[in-house]
Amino acid sequence: MNTQFKKGVLELIVLISISNKDMYGYELVLEVSKIVDVNEGTIYPLLKRLTNEKYAETYLVESTEGPSRKYYKITKLGIDRMNELESIWFNFSKAVNDFIMEVKK
Amino acid sequence: MNKNEFLNELRKRLKLLDNGEIDDIISEYSVTIDEKIKNGKTEIEAVKDFGDIDELAKEILSAYKINPDYKEKNSNSDIDNIINRINEIIKDLSRKVVDIGNKFLNKMKIESNNDKDTTTIILELLFKVIIVLFIITILRLPFVIISSIGSALLGVGNFSFSKFTVLTFSILMEFIYIIACIYFGSLIINKFIFTSPKRNTPTGEPSDNNKDTVFKYKEDVNNKSNEVNNMIVAEEKKDKKNKDIVTIRESNYSNLKNNSGCSSIIMILLKLFVILVFIVPLIALIVISSIFLIFFFLLTISGIPVIGACIALIGGIILTASLINIFISIISEKTNLKITPIIVSIVLILVGITVSVNNIFKIEYISDPYKDNINLKSSEYIFEVNDETDINVGSSDYTKKIDNTITDNKVYITVLYSDYIISNVEVVKMVDYIDFKYSIQKENDFMYFKNIINKIKDDLKNNKIYDYDKLRNIHIKIKANEETLDKISIVRNIQYRDI
Incomplete structure (x- = not known):
């Protein structure tokens, strides 16, 4: 899949994922790669950006089996952003689907 | 590339960012690599998954809205490299001093566990007093430099100023000195002396200053559409997490205070040193040069050919200003340097000197004014x-x-x-x-x-x-x-x- 295209959707997927439950970085990588084939290098910068833009906040939790993990938690602002992206996505995909259907007919 | 190589390379590419942020990012990647190795990947594979390291660094930098090409554009300039090196030296130096200081403090802490609280407190107090004295001594330096420059300049004409003028001037200087002492002293006392007790007795309240280590936990169930059972489990988990987090936060908080408190003190000291030894005298030099420039300019208007000195002085002022700029960029750890003003100023100085030399050769120096019997x-x-x-x-x-x-x-x-x-x-x-x-x-x-x-x-x-x-x-x-x-x-x- 086109990388630019993927990046755009990635933000939405990550926001939805952490709105469901707080997750740490690698957990998110695994979760997201279930849906899209993504280079995990792009996920961390995205998480960084989301925290910088206050869509998500972080906290540390000590893990019994290694170093402490940084968990990502969605903020109210992040939920607004998620809803916005969601509606954009639905409108966009609907428009594209409609177009394809119409032409293919 | 193995894990350490990867992390080092990444750190190099992220240099533009704040040190704390870099550490944060590096630790995140480090944790992830460890996690992957645990899940059965080799170190090399785990690193490979991140893709091209340059691309990765660019992505991270763009998350901070930094133009990732910024460094590459400027890396050609030698002066930038020099400044980067000086920066690194200063950072290295401060890190080392901090390490020594921490070891020292840790030692004292161990002693304090053996019922030696009072000695520790006294030692710490002594340490702080020494630092304060050191600052006061350093603060003295620029005034010594300025006054020696001043007296050297005034001494040229051998003009004797009245005692009143000298007294006023020295009182003014002392006044500035005392204000500077109070200002920087309070800065350091705030940063160092009043924060250090917290190291031993961290308070339970969360502080907003430490973004990542401080836990901002707010119960926010509204956004979740889980089943009741799940919710209860989640609540339990949260409670457990909460406890864990508080303890982690406390330990992190104390560590953070300990380290960043000390290192920022040393950075402040080093920066203070640069400001006092270089920037303040240079600013004084600019002021003095400007006065001389006005003076020479007036002379030029009144018919004495000192235009060469004017040109040289303008060049000198530009050069001093760019030197100040260099020192400021060292302090603020930014590298926005322009080499043009330096070249222009050097050219101006050379032209000015050539013109002046030409004029000076015309002037006849008479060592005994009484032989040449004019205006007497x-x-x-x-x-x-x-x-x-x-x-x-x-x-x-x-x-x-x-x-x-x-x-x-x-x-x-x-x-x-x-x-x-x-x-x-x-x-x-x-x-x-x-x-x-x-x-x-x-x-x-x-x-x-x-x-x-x-x-x-x-x-x-x-x-x-x-x-x-x-x-x-x-x-x-x-x-x-x-x-x-x-x-x-x-x-x-x-x-x-x-x-």
Whole structure:
């Protein structure tokens, strides 16, 4: 899949994922790669950006089996952003689907 | 690439960011790599998954809205590299000092566990007092430098300023010094002395300052559409997490305070050192140069060809400003340097010097202003003398002249002086000696200064310059016939001559 295209959707997927439950970085990588084939290098910068833009906040939790993990938690602002992206996505995909259907007919 | 290589490379590429942020990012990647290795990947594979490291670094930087190409554009400049190196040295140095300091503090902590609280407190207090004393000493430096520059500059003309002016100036300097001490002292006390007790007794309240380590936990169930059972499990989990988090936060908080408190103190000290030793004197230099520039500019307008000095001074001011810029960029750890002003200023200085040298060669230096007899006042006195008479010339220069047309026992004394500098010349005949009394004009500092400037200006218009120091003394011409001249003796009495 086109990388630019993927990046755009990635933000939405990550926001939805952490709105469901707080997750740490690698957990998110695994979760997201279930849906899209993504280079995990792009996920961390995205998480960084989301925290910088206050869509998500972080906290540390000590893990019994290694170093402490940084968990990502969605903020109210992040939920607004998620809803916005969601509606954009639905409108966009609907428009594209409609177009394809119409032409293919 | 293995894990360490990868992390080091990444750190290098993220240099633009704040140190704390870099550490944060690096630790995140480090944790992830460990996690992957645990899940059965090799180290190399785990690193490979991140893809091209340059691309990754660009992505991270763009998450901070930093233009990722910024570094590459500027990396050609040598000065940038030098500044980066200086920055690294300063950081390394501070890190090392912090390490030593931490070891020291840890040692003390271990001791304090063995019921030695009071000694620890005393030691810590001593340590802080030493730091404060050190700061006060450092703060003294720029004032010493400025005053020595100032006195050197003022000393050129050998102008004597009234005690009042000097006193006012020194009081002003002391005042600035004390204010600087209070300002920086409070800065350091705030950063260091008042934060350190928290290290031993972390409070339970979360602090908003430490973004990542501080836990901002807010119950927010509304956004979740889980089933009730799940919710209960989640709540339990949260509670457990909460406890864990609080303890982690406390330990992290104390560590953070310990480290960043100390390192920021040392960074402040180093920056303070740079500010005081380089920037403050340079700013003073700019101020002084500007005053001189105005002065030379006025001279140029009034017809004395010192345009070369003006050009050189402008160049000097630009150069000083760019030096200040360099030091400021070292302090703020930014590298926005332009080499053009430095080149321009050097060119200006060279041109200015060439022009001035050309002018200076035209000027004739006359070491004895009394030989070149212009603009000097003279007053003549005639005295009767005998064998006993001494002429007390003090420290002034004198010339003897034989004139046999003068009758015996008569002496003609001519006193030459510059009325710009000397007033009230008086020649007094006592029983057995002749004394000279005069005073240097300084009723009004400004007028005195202005007079001298005018004198120099007039002389320079004639392409002549004198040893003006000599004008602070009178010149005595003694004229008599041969016999009388043999009779009298001339003595040098080093007395204070001012009336």
